[in-house]
Amino acid sequence: MDYLKILHEDPELAEKFDSLFDFFLLDELSQRDDADGRATFTLPGMAFARDGSGGEYHLLEDGSIGYYSSEGEAGRLAENMDDFFSLLVSCICWKDYCDANQYVDSKTLEGYGQKQRSVNLEDIDVDSLRQISDAFGIATDKELVPILERFRKATQRQPLYQCVFHEDDGSLTESYGLMFE
Known part of the structure; x- marks a missing residue:
């Protein structure tokens, strides 16, 4: 399914999506924010969305999805x-699902995932979530283990998606991973 096309063609849905998931869709694929040439990335890609804190979602050359935060985190999602x-629709606030200690077995992971989802559902517009879920054909009441296992596996796949920041003094600062470290 072409989710980006659906959001581009339905501004009202895109606004609800942004409101629920802190996901501002760019008008088109764009150059990544490279901090005026000071940030370089390990894999080619283009930005397609931003979040409210200045982070960017990147479509990488191999079709995978990367993220670069304004705090210097980078990785594949x-x-x-x-x-x-x-991941976005089923696991609202994906950053809340990054505790490696909870990924020990399926039962623990499912309990952790469901607990996080319940907490996050308390603060969102459930009708908007249902509308998005229906438009994308993504059920929000299914088991989370397969989604979360794919998420963790993607974050760890080699080569890692990273950013190197070129400091004023000429030194290099490597981004730190998004999670599971």
């Missing part, structure tokens, strides 16, 4: 758009 949108 998903192997493709289907996995990415499944």
Whole structure:
């Protein structure tokens, strides 16, 4: 499914999506924010969305999805758009699902995922979530283990998606991973 096209063609849905998931869709694929040439990335890609804190979502050359935060975190979130949108819609606030200690077995992971989802559902517009879920064909009541396992696997796939920041003094600062470290 072409999720970006759906959002581009339905501004009202895109606004709800941004409101729920802090996901501002760019008008078109754009150059990544490279901090005036000071940030370089390990994999080619283009920005397609931003979040409210200045982070960017990147479509990487191999079709996987990367993220670069304004705090210097970088990493791959998903192997493709289907996995990415499944993660966003099913696991509201994906950054809340990054505790490596909870990924020990399926039972623990499912309990952790469901607890996080319940907490996050308390603060969102459930009708908007239902509308988005229906438009994308992504059920929000399914088991989370497969989604979360794909998420973790994508974050760890080699080569890692990273950013190197070129400091004023000529030194280099490597981004730190998004999670699971």
